[in-house]
Amino acid sequence: MAEAHQAVAFQFTVTPEGIDLQLSHQALSEIYLSGVRSWKKRIIRIKVGNNVISGVYPASPSSWLFVVIAILATMYTRSDPSMGLIAKIQEHLPVSQMSTQCQAVVSAVLFSTMLWLMLIFTMRLCLKQLLSYHRWMFEQHGKMSTTTKIWVALVRIFSGRKPLLYSYQGSLPNLPVPAIKDTVKRYLESVRPLMNDAEYKRMTNLATEFESSLGNRLQWYLKLKSLWASNYVISRFSFVFQVSDWWEEYVYLRGRGPIMVNSNYYGMDFLYVTPTPIQAARAGNCIHAFFLYRRKLNKEELKPVSTVIPLCAAQCERIFNTARIPGEETDTVQHWQDSDYIVVYHRGRYFRLRVYQAGRLLSPREIEFQIQRILDDTTPPSQGEAKLGALTAGDSSGVNKRSLDCIERAAFFVTLDDEEHSMMGEDSAECLDRYAKSLLHGKCYDRWFDKSFSVVYYKNGKSGINAEHSWADAPVVAHVWEYTLAVDSFQLGYNEEGHCKGEVDSSLPRPQKLSWEITPEISQSLAVAQALADDVDFHVFSFRDFGKGKIKKCRVSPDGFIQMALQLAYYRNRGTFCLTYEASMTRLFREGRTETVRSCTNESSAFVQALEGGEPADVCRRLFRAASEKHQHLYRMAMTGGGIDRHLFCLYVVSKYLGVDSPFLNEVLSEPWRLSTSQTPVQQVELFDMVNHSEYISCGGGFGPVADDGYGVSYMFLGENIINLHISCKHSCPETDAHKFGGQIRKALHDLLKLLSPNLKESNKTDEGRPEVKKDK
Structure with missing residues (x-):
């Protein structure tokens, strides 16, 4: 995901005084503070909302x-x-x-x-x-061991009934610290297909030296932190003290470059329908739905997200009323307990729109009425106001904080965009590409990239979301976005004219236009942001020739299938292999976020070389299955705490606190991810009817390129027959082209299906499995 960009190039300086040969007061102090934050968070949780119920769960x-x-x-x-x-x-x-x-x-x-x-x-x-x-995760599909059956029964017994959102938080295990020797071994295995013999021998020597000397010393500090704090990577404490820990701070908040494109990501609206063409009405329904979700969140009425077992819900705490606050050396993430308003941007003006009147949430029709007032307002923007948002898009800096307080404390940010976006046109592919770029960066000043999320409503009723990355990962934002789209279309609905249902209290106070006295120079930030935005090359397409339905008939993991297709496409595109990043979650553990699956393996490279070298089909099939099984094993290892990249990251952080230099860690943390990938799963399938209403399909979301000479690829399986893909790279690199790479991915998908099921008739020559394409309403 987008965090790969920051993880490559982050660096910081620590100058601990009083270091002796054995202990670092700076490192021990940081470990102590991490534990204090973690324990304070547990105590605070008891005092809030339904936490008495969750506390005794x-x-x-x-x-x-x-x-x-x-x-x-x-x-x-x-x-x-x-x-x-x-x-x-x-x-x-x-x-x-x-x-x-x-x-x-x-x-x-x-x-x-x-x-x-x-x-x-x-x-x-x-x-x-x-x-x-976690042994259940490694068992063959459909063949559950007796031990796992007993385990499932015991989990059901001890899980109680009707858990609230945070009920499982106190029972989730801590993320384990892998052994140094295991991490070093897996790392060397992951880079073998990327290095020649001389390079690999040199890296092996560096790794061996690190493992036998400095590595054990750094590991001691991590084990100490893991005993004291709930998560040795994260262990943050939020909403009262606004203090972050290692992952959040060093990967995100200390970055001084633009977060637009480099860190923020986006989510799209439905592909084939627009519930209403009226901009204010669409905003009215969706804004109301967002606050319904917040009400459920505050009351912990949302079901805990789970696979077979529950996932950590800590990231949900900061969805609303949260902003990234710029600082001189490091930013901070600040969360407020409540906010009864949103901030709306339209034609260079900022408005505070209160969505509660006398403690009552405004109806969708009333919110539409207030949004229309903003659209009809002809007041010109104040001097410098129109492009104020560029300060959140360019290089990070702390300016004019008091003037921005209203925006920072808002529940979320809304943009009423004058553009129209849709995939219905003469060139639907080009329409999607423009739509993606608009959501990712807009005009570089008409989004507020520092808010936890900003929602965009276009002139023709289309919508989308842009999210800041430091406070949470994409699945958390996708969850609230899925809920909002479903409630908007299937529960609230619109009248025959396309307006929100209900009556309007015409005595509602008008939205308040914010006043500004802006002195900072915006042009420099805007120039940096605009150059970055213009350099982004995007290609978004919906692959409808087949989906996970046919892939599963080949007895292959759909995710493994896509990852092998990406390896094949990249090799055909560049003639070589590259370090590949696939985001995996670690939310099976308390405060878990992500881990990296290194998808380019010895097995995947052997398969690609065999296929491209004209080896017999049965040999290629055997190598493909070995590569796919290896990928699935790595994915499961990452989910269950056996990944290597977060461990290496924390070892690097400790080395900086100790003031020691590690050539091995320096090289590991500087390696570029030229192929960064992420799958966006549909989490609330019960909200959508993919069989009878397949036109209500979100195209998922995407992110900017991670490396200047690489690709960012996000993909989403929808139903059994559709795969949506988002591809990004940079125009400035002559070796990358998003559209050409998209073509290579299409070809690779067909070639793999043909290889695995030569007798299975593909549907690319028919319309089988495709949803009926309906014009935007």
């Missing part, structure tokens, strides 16, 4: 009453389940004026409460141990 508050009644009942039967503890408590009660019977009841209640808390602790400890079991 998997038990329930009502179970306390059951335990108390049970203990009191045994007392009346003249039995003592406490084995004398109730009597001991009664002896030490500070109240002497109570009757003996009353003291006995109070003592029994206190004992019952302690017993209840011990039971909760035991159940959570058992659940945590159960959630640490």
Whole structure:
């Protein structure tokens, strides 16, 4: 994903004073602070919202009453389940004026409460141990072992009923620190197909020296941090102290280059339909839906996202009311507990639009009415206001913070764009490309790239979203975006004229235009941003010749199939292999974010070379399956804490705090990811009817190129017959071309299907499996 761009080139300087040969006060202090942040976060969680319920999960508050009644009942039967503890408590009660019977009841209640808390602790400890079991992921599909069957049953028993969003947080295991020798071994294996014998021998010597000397010392600090903090990579503490930890700070917040294109990413609207052509109406429904989602989030009514087991929900805390605050050396991510307004940009003006009136969320029709007021407002922008947003697009700097406070505290940011975007035109492919570029960078000043997310509504009713990357990863944003699209179209709907349903309170106060006294020079930031935006080459297409349905008939993982196709396409495009980044989540662990799957392997390169070398089909099939299985193994390892890149990153951070230099780590962290890839899964399939309403298809999302001479590729499987792909690169590199690479990917997909199922008739010559294309409404 886009974090690969920052992970390549990030660097920082630490000058710890008082370092001795064994310990670094700076490093130990940083580890201590990480743990303090982590524990403070746990304490804060108890005080917020439904956290009393989540805090006692998997038990329930009502179970306390059951335990108390049970203990009191045994007392009346003249039995003592406490084995004398109730009597001991009664002896030490500070109240002497109570009757003996009353003291006995109070003592029994206190004992019952302690017993209840011990039971909760035991159940959570058992659940945590159960959630640490990941062998199920490595078992062959459809062949579950007896151990795993027993494990599934125990997880269901200890998981309780009706969990809230954050119920599992206290039971999720900590991310394990891999062994140095395992990480070094896997790293050397990953770079073997990219190096000649001399280069590989040199890297092996560097790695061996690192493993036997400095590596063990750095590892000691990481193990210490893992014992103290909940996640040795992240361990951030948010919403009160606004403090970030290693991954968030050094990969994102310390970067001084533009976050537009380099870090932010986008999501698209439905492909084939636009629910209404009225811009204000579309904004009214969707903004209302966003706040419905926020209400569910605050009440923890959203179901915990899960695979077979629940995923960490920590990133959800900062979806709304969050902004990246520029600083001199490092930015910060700040989250506010609540915000009753949004900020809307239109034709160079900024408006504060309150979406609550006397504590009531405005209806979609009322929000449409307020949005239309902004569209009809003819007030000119203040001097310098029109292009103020360029300050968030160019190089990072801390300017005019007080004037920006209103925007930073808003629930989210909205742009009312004067452009029209749709895939329905003479050249639908070119339309999609322009649509993607608009969502990624716009005009470089009409988005607020520092907000947690900005929503764009175009003149013809089309929409899209742009998200800042430091606070969360794409699946979290995709979740709220899926919900919003579904609620907008299938629950709220529109009347026959295309307006939002409901009535309007015409006495609503008008949206407030923000006033500015802008003195900073914007042209420099805008020039940097504009040059970056103009350099981006984008190609987005919907591959409808076949999808994961036919891929699964070949008994192959759809993700592995795509990754092998990308390796084949890149080799045909450049005549060589490259370091390949595929984003994998680590949310099976507390505060987990992402890990890297290095998709270019010895097995994948052997397969590509055999296919291109004209080897027999049966040989190529055997090599393909070996490569696909290797990729799936690496993906599972990454998800279960066995990846290498986050471990190497943290070792590098510790080395900087210690003030020591590692030639091995320096080279590892400077290697460019010339092919950066990411899959965007559909998480809430129950919200969409892909069979009867297949025209309601989102095209997914994408991100900018990671390396100046490389490609960024995002892909999404929709239903059984469609694959949407987003490809980015830079015009300035003569060796990259997004459209040519897209053509190579198409050809590679067909070649792989033909290889794996020579007798399976492809549907590229027919319209089989394609949704009926309907004109935008």
